[in-house]
Amino acid sequence: MKVCLVELPMYANTLPLASGYLQAYAQQDSAVARGCEFSIHNMPASTPVDEVLGGLPDDADVYGLSCYLWNMRRMKEVLDELVRTRPDAYFILGGPQVMNHAAEYVPPAWEHVVVCNGEGEEPFAAFLRELVAARSGDGGGPDFRRTPGLSFWSRGELVTTEKPARITDLELIPSPFAAGIFDGGEYxxxxxxxxxxxxxxxxxxxxxxxxxxxxxxxxxxxxxxxxxxxxxxxxxxxxxxxxxxxxxxxxxxxxxxxxxxxxxxxxxxxxxxxxxxxxxxxxxxxxxxxxxxxxxxxxxxxxxxxxxxxxxxxxxxxxxxxxxxxxxxxxxxxxxxxxxxxxxxxxxxxxxxxxxxxxxxxxxxxxxxxxxxxxxxxxxxxxxxxxxxxxxxxxxxxxxxxxxxxxxxxxxxxxxxxxxxxxxxxxxxxxxxxxxxxxxxxxxxxxxxxxxxxxxxxxxxxxxxxxxxxxxxxxxxxxxxxxxxxxxxxxxxxxxxxxxxxxxxxxxxxxxxxxxxxxxxxxxxxxxxxxxxxxxxxxxxxxxxxxxxxxxxxxxxERYRLQVEMPPPAAALLASAERIDGIPDTDPVRIRIDHAGRRKMPYPRHRSLDHNAAYCQAMMNRLRDILPAWTVAVPDVAVGAPDAP
The missing domain is CATH 3.80.30.20 (tm_1862 like domain)
Incomplete structure (x- = not known):
């Protein structure tokens, strides 16, 4: 049984941690390990729907979708198209945006689509176990009422099973890193x-x-x-x-x-x-x-x-x-x-x-x-x-x-x-x-x-x-x-x-x-x-x-520096604000202002405004990397040594 896990994170080349946990936990079950072949697919949420679908296998038996507020509209489009083109597959949705909200995202006719209502590892493993058992049984089909923590439609009724207790012994969840699940990925x-x-x-x-x-x-x-x-x-x-x-x-x-x-x-x-x-x-x-x-x-x-x-x-x-x-x-x-x-x-x-x-x-x-x-x-x-x-x-x-x-x-x-x-x-x-x-x-x-x-x-x-x-x-x-x-x-x-x-x-x-x-x-x-x-x-x-x-x-x-003369009261105001000691008793006071900063990048003209805005936002959070350094411009007297050459 081919199991396809799908994540649409905010950033490209994001390591799919949630999918890694789900796979590592589920594979501990011997029946799931024998009966399932896993693949993980993650693309930025901004990826066009056609490209997302083109990157997914079209013959998977199970699709698991991780749903968050930052990707939900795009994920719903992906789900709608997958349900249309893969009517015989099963789907499980999980994540804070969909849990306890199955009726909003799953119409009554989609009895093969379920929603996980909480921590995902145990319900996902039980869901796969039920599907594997149904495949190897008498063909009667899976009964998700036996699976904890799910909501799904059955004959027009929205069924919600009891949630399992949260996992308190986290060692029950194997490390997907140690399991080799992420090996070979470019993150x-x-x-x-x-x-x-x-x-x-x-x-x-x-x-x-x-x-x-x-x-x-x-x-x-x-x-x-x-x-x-x-x-x-x-x-x-x-x-x-x-x-x-x-x-x-x-x-x-x-x-x-x-x-x-x-x-x-x-x-x-x-x-x-x-x-x-x-x-x-x-x-x-x-x-x-x-x-x-x-x-x-x-x-x-x-x-x-x-x-x-x-x-x-x-x-x-x-x-x-x-x-x-x-x-x-x-x-x-x-x-x-x-x-x-x-x-x-x-x-x-x-x-x-x-x-x-x-x-x-x-x-x-x-x-x-x-x-x-x-x-x-x-x-x-x-x-x-x-x-x-x-x-x-x-x-x-x-x-x-x-x-x-x-x-x-x-x-x-x-x-x-x-x-x-x-x-x-x-x-x-x-x-x-x-x-x-x-x-x-x-x-x-x-x-x-x-x-x-x-x-x-x-x-x-x-x-x-x-x-x-x-x-x-x-x-x-x-x-x-x-x-x-x-x-x-x-x-x-x-x-x-x-x-x-x-x-x-x-x-x-x-x-x-x-x-x-x-x-x-x-x-x-x-x-x-x-x-x-x-x-x-x-x-x-x-x-x-x-x-x-x-x-x-x-x-x-100069390229990154200004030398400025100012009256002593202005220099005193500056010294108080910047905690500079040793302002000379001269009129005017000459100050060198060094705008080289630390870890600043040149303006990338070929980049989009959105790309540059992300950089500017990051620099605001690390403001001391771009603030100027002050030096008293008097020979052999340096106050507040600059942070950058």
């Missing part, structure tokens, strides 16, 4: 599990809702062997798919293990983690190990919200404010980038509390603020309470994905939702991209205008600038839910830090002039520092600002 990206389970119960998250359990782990030696396989086979990027990396003491040991293999083989080149929020010291140690090995350049800090009401509503607790501030200081001292993650709009969050939370994060000196749209994920507590929470959603206009973006709640109207999106575009362009980093800091410090009011005013100004291509992009993104795509943020950085850099200079000058702030010399100094210090996201030649400066003067320009 550049891999997800890896070292444990399963999550002790938290955040209502918006499938992880905790699906397990609601303590963490169960694979044996250390088995995990180390899997990680060694990844390194030896040259996989470039790894995502540790544990809910809370750093929660267990052994996670530090496993991180060191990856670092040792990286030094031995050069792989993996990058590691991404979901950091444990309640273990900041351990996560910082892990981050430092990965940074030293060249595998990580930034640490995520997942706050999700700073609203006490929202935290209570979604059953989440955050690290203490003082711990968060200390963490930011430690990361800055170690020159490790970080980014603070938030979600908009969570139940209990208001427009006011969302704005106040971002302003608070900016005041702590966070490198960057990343706001994800709230998606209503199926099989989560929030999904079950959506009506009571007043949740309204809009399904994104995407031919591949089936994501439902929350656009209103009991606490947020649709107008509030859009106002929050505009506010965040102001934050991306002015704070994350550093267009008005010093200005916003100085206005807040002087008590002239808080971070909150600054971004609110900027967002309102943006909405009136119909002639600005940057602002038109913001307006279109707000209308179309463009921020659903994480690369949308990268496109903002591409505009502000590269293609429309001069327009951003003029946009900022117009905003500050309208508010009358540039009449204050302290704000003027900060504004002109922003003009010369705004980073370049690509490794490219620096340019002088597109608007005239009256307080700072560019005295020389």
């Amino acid at each position: 550049t990206f891999a997800a890896v599990e070292t444990n399963r389970g999550c002790p938290f119960r955040c209502s918006y998250c499938f992880w905790g809702a699906a397990t609601n359990d303590k963490v169960h782990r694979w044996e250390l030696d088995r995990v180390m062997s899997d990680l060694a396989w990844i390194s030896e086979h040259g996989i470039e990027s790894v995502f540790i798919a544990d809910a809370n990396w750093g929660a267990l003491p052994r996670d530090v040991e496993l991180t060191r293990h990856m670092a040792q293999w990286k030094r031995r083989t050069g792989y993996p080149m990058m590691v991404a983690i979901q950091a444990a929020k309640n273990r900041p010291d351990r996560v910082t140690e892990i981050t430092e190990i990965l940074v030293d090995a060249g595998m990580l350049t930034s640490q995520p800090v997942s706050l999700q919200t700073l609203s006490p009401e929202a935290l209570e509503m979604v059953q989440r607790s955050n690290i203490k404010d003082s711990t968060y501030v200390d963490l930011q200081l430690k990361l800055k001292e170690k020159k490790i980038s970080s980014y603070t993650e938030l979600i908009w709009p969570l139940p209990g969050e208001t427009l006011a509390s969302f704005r106040e939370g971002i302003a608070k994060v900016c005041r702590t000196g966070a490198d960057a603020v990343v706001v994800y749209p709230q998606l209503l994920l199926r099989n989560t507590p929030m999904y079950q309470r959506a009506e009571a929470l007043g949740i309204e959603t809009v399904r994104v206009d995407d031919p591949v994905a089936e994501a439902d973006v929350v656009v209103a709640t009991e606490w947020v109207t649709r107008e509030d939702f859009q106002a929050g999106a505009w506010f965040y575009y102001a934050v991306i362009s002015l704070y994350n991209a550093r267009s008005a980093f010093y200005v916003a800091r100085e206005l807040d410090r002087l008590g002239v205008c808080s971070y909150l009011d600054f971004f609110v005013s900027a967002a309102e100004y943006y909405q009136r600038q119909e002639d600005s291509q940057i602002c038109r992009f913001f307006a279109h993104s707000v209308r179309s839910l463009g921020n659903y795509d994480i690369n949308n943020i990268g496109k903002v950085l591409h505009l502000v830090l590269h293609s429309h850099r001069a327009e951003m200079d003029r946009l900022l000058e117009g905003f500050l002039t309208e508010r009358g702030w540039l009449a204050d010399p302290r704000v003027r100094w900060a504004f002109e520092l922003d003009l010369v210090a705004r980073p370049y996201v690509y490794r490219e030649a620096v340019s002088e600002p597109a608007v005239p400066m009256s307080q700072l003067r560019v005295v020389s320009r």
Whole structure:
């Protein structure tokens, strides 16, 4: 019996971990091992339907499809065509998007299509066992009522069998790496599990809702062997798919293990983690190990919200404010980038509390603020309470994905939702991209205008600038839910830090002039520092600002460097913001600004905007790789040695 497992991941050349687990577990059954021949097929979810179908065997007896929100529309098209062309085959669907939703995807006439309602290994193996037994029996056909954890149609009735208990002894699931299932594949990206389970119960998250359990782990030696396989086979990027990396003491040991293999083989080149929020010291140690090995350049800090009401509503607790501030200081001292993650709009969050939370994060000196749209994920507590929470959603206009973006709640109207999106575009362009980093800091410090009011005013100004291509992009993104795509943020950085850099200079000058702030010399100094210090996201030649400066003067320009003269008060403002000691007592002060940065790539003109946006998004998360370095341009005196030659 030919069994074809199908995955449509987000990225090309992704190692099919879910299919590997299913095959490795099922093959432990002697009847399945004798009676089934497996093949795994994975292509990016963006692959056209005809190409997906052309890459699958047309004579398989069983098709297993892994379904997630990012591939569901495309997977449904694939399923519809396979059912039409292979009416005698059997199909099993699994994954968070379809479990407990069989009636939505499977019409009553499709009695040969079943849906797995939970952890897949045991139901999938039992499903195959039933098919093998039916083939070798009297021809009466399989009876899926004997198979746990399935939903299927039988004579017009939707039947759902009892779910098996979750697997707590993970050693019952053999390693697909050790079993040779992935041998011969060409993979550049891999997800890896070292444990399963999550002790938290955040209502918006499938992880905790699906397990609601303590963490169960694979044996250390088995995990180390899997990680060694990844390194030896040259996989470039790894995502540790544990809910809370750093929660267990052994996670530090496993991180060191990856670092040792990286030094031995050069792989993996990058590691991404979901950091444990309640273990900041351990996560910082892990981050430092990965940074030293060249595998990580930034640490995520997942706050999700700073609203006490929202935290209570979604059953989440955050690290203490003082711990968060200390963490930011430690990361800055170690020159490790970080980014603070938030979600908009969570139940209990208001427009006011969302704005106040971002302003608070900016005041702590966070490198960057990343706001994800709230998606209503199926099989989560929030999904079950959506009506009571007043949740309204809009399904994104995407031919591949089936994501439902929350656009209103009991606490947020649709107008509030859009106002929050505009506010965040102001934050991306002015704070994350550093267009008005010093200005916003100085206005807040002087008590002239808080971070909150600054971004609110900027967002309102943006909405009136119909002639600005940057602002038109913001307006279109707000209308179309463009921020659903994480690369949308990268496109903002591409505009502000590269293609429309001069327009951003003029946009900022117009905003500050309208508010009358540039009449204050302290704000003027900060504004002109922003003009010369705004980073370049690509490794490219620096340019002088597109608007005239009256307080700072560019005295020389090299390919990646500017030498700038400034009055002592402006130098003092810079020294305070960047923690530079030893500014000379001269007038003017001459500063060299080095924009070479670390690990920046030249602008790839032949690449698409989407490709470049993905790079820009990644660089925002590792902002310290693109920020300029400052040096006092006095012979034999160097302050704040540059990070790059």
